[in-house]
Amino acid sequence: MKSFHIITFGCQMNEHDSERMSGLLEQEGLCAVDTPDAAEVIILNTCSIREKAEQKFYSELGRLTRMRDLSGKKVAIAVAGCIAQQEGRKILARVPSVDMILGPSDIARLPGMIKRSSSTGGPEIATEGDSDYHVSSLPAARSDRIKAWVSIMYGCDNFCTYCVVPYLRGRERSRPSADIVQEVRELAGRGYREVTLLGQNVNSYGKGGAAGDCFPDLLRKLNDVSGIERIRFVTSHPKDLSDDLIQAFRDLPKVCESMHLPVQHGSDKVLMTMNRKYTIAEYRDKVRKLRDAVPDMVLTTDIIVGFPGEHEEDFEQTLHLLGEMRYDNIFAFKYSQRPGTAALKLAGHIPEAVKEDRLDKVFEVQKPITLERNNRHKGTVQEILVEGKSKRGGKLTGRTRGNKIVNVAGPDSLVGSLAKVRITSAGPNSLGGELCE
Numbered sequence: 001m002k003s004f005h006i007i008t009f010g011c012q013m014n015e016h017d018s019e020r021m022s023g024l025l026e027q028e029g030l031c032a033v034d035t036p037d038a039a040e041v042i043i044l045n046t047c048s049i050r051e052k053a054e055q056k057f058y059s060e061l062g063r064l065t066r067m068r069d070l071s072g073k074k075v076a077i078a079v080a081g082c083i084a085q086q087e088g089r090k091i092l093a094r095v096p097s098v099d100m101i102l103g104p105s106d107i108a109r110l111p112g113m114i115k116r117s118s119s120t121g122g123p124e125i126a127t128e129g130d131s132d133y134h135v136s137s138l139p140a141a142r143s144d145r146i147k148a149w150v151s152i153m154y155g156c157d158n159f160c161t162y163c164v165v166p167y168l169r170g171r172e173r174s175r176p177s178a179d180i181v182q183e184v185r186e187l188a189g190r191g192y193r194e195v196t197l198l199g200q201n202v203n204s205y206g207k208g209g210a211a212g213d214c215f216p217d218l219l220r221k222l223n224d225v226s227g228i229e230r231i232r233f234v235t236s237h238p239k240d241l242s243d244d245l246i247q248a249f250r251d252l253p254k255v256c257e258s259m260h261l262p263v264q265h266g267s268d269k270v271l272m273t274m275n276r277k278y279t280i281a282e283y284r285d286k287v288r289k290l291r292d293a294v295p296d297m298v299l300t301t302d303i304i305v306g307f308p309g310e311h312e313e314d315f316e317q318t319l320h321l322l323g324e325m326r327y328d329n330i331f332a333f334k335y336s337q338r339p340g341t342a343a344l345k346l347a348g349h350i351p352e353a354v355k356e357d358r359l360d361k362v363f364e365v366q367k368p369i370t371l372e373r374n375n376r377h378k379g380t381v382q383e384i385l386v387e388g389k390s391k392r393g394g395k396l397t398g399r400t401r402g403n404k405i406v407n408v409a410g411p412d413s414l415v416g417s418l419a420k421v422r423i424t425s426a427g428p429n430s431l432g433g434e435l436c437e
């Protein structure tokens with residue numbers, strides 16, 4: 001087996017796990033190819049967060065196994081990620097020709113599994129989780145040359161009642177801070193300018209003390225790494241947004257003014273049944289402190305509509321909250337029933353049509369707010385990190401410190417550097433501007 005292709009579903013953590021599987025396989029002498037039909041090993045890195053993600057994976061798996069059977073070629077198919085963890089061997093009952101199944105904390109086993117499966121022909125399964133996974137430094141073949149994802153913790157202890165992640169990614173484990181600082185130094189040495197720290201709940205990083213630092217301390221250390229210009233992180237849980245973190249935002253020049261702070265719902269009653277561990281009053285108070293400390297803060301959030309027991313008046317509190325918070329952008333989802341989660345047993349599941357209607361209303365309320373928040377940038381000068389060429393129009397594209405996309409005409413030589421841009425236009429998804437002299 002010499003060539004491989006990875007198809008990734010799901011969150012940034014999965015994207016980064018795919019980069020690490022690539023890194024591991026390249027270290028073993030395999031080479032990545034651009035399409036599945038050119039590969040001898042096809043890896044599907046799966047997501048189980050909502051039913052739709054699961055359906056997408058099974059239809060892709062069906063398509064690939066049919067393609068392989070028609071071609072008659074010897075191709076191994078591996079299922080990795082969250083559905084692999086959730087279903088394990090049960091995937092074989094549905095699709096018997098799958099060759100490998102491996103969970104998110106077992107990715108270091110992939111090269112060995114490929115070797116064994118090609119010699120024995122039998123299915124290889126690893127979902128028990130490597131207990132040293134969080135202290136191992138795996139190589140990563142990163143697709144970007146300027147921005148890098150860096151995992152700082154794995155798993156989640158929060159058990160929000162709708163969510164499968166704690167069951168699939170295991171307990172919260174923080175990587176040792178010295179390893180993270182070392183990785184970021186190496187990235188800086190290889191020319192990376194921006195790092196995004198990844199975890200399900202990054203602001204509880206270091207809980208328990210074994211990692212050596214708490215999250216604001218880790219940020220302070222990373223702020224000192226020369227060569228790195230920008231530091232971002234996802235995702236933050238409102239309950240763990242401390243005053244110390246707000247101060248770090250204010251005081252550390254490399255920590256960018258953008259925060260994804262999922263609120264999920266506008267009603268205290270629903271937040272309670274979701275097990276989110278904060279009230280709207282507490283959330284509001286934290287956002288106020290954050291905006292007082294950092295007035296340019298770009299704030300985004302996640303919203304769930306149609307959670308069990310969500311009455312019309314509860315839902316209206318979500319709409320009201322959007323009007324009050326004026327998020328720069330939101331990600332909104334219909335509640336989706338997930339296996340093994342506590343919310344399955346709650347009373348008052350909501351019909352699909354009602355969920356759809358509520359989701360439409362959420363977007364209707366948010367749309368003008370997003371535009372208004374983008375319009376605020378017009379006439380200002382923003383620092384952008386130039387990332388490359390935009391898909392259409394051949395302009396340069398980059399992001400502001402607040403993480404908004406900016407398209408601007410300019411020379412290719414600027415790619416990878418910081419530039420000052422005067423913002424002249426704003427749309428729903430991006431800003432336009434001109435380079436300042």
Ligand code: SAH
Nearest residue numbers: 162163200235262302303333334335336338
């Ligand atoms: N750890 C992060 C991200 C979790 S997954 C956090 O706590 O915010 C990303 C988003 O998916 C969640 O914020 C939530 O809005 C949504 N989500 C998770 N489970 C869901 C479900 N069962 N149905 C609908 N949306 C869900």
Ligand code: SF4
Nearest residue numbers: 156158159160163165
């Ligand atoms: Fe899921 Fe909640 Fe953990 Fe986020 S904090 S991963 S929503 S359980």
Ligand code: F3S
Nearest residue numbers: 010011047048049082
């Ligand atoms: Fe999906 Fe697993 Fe991420 S369920 S959202 S890939 S943690």
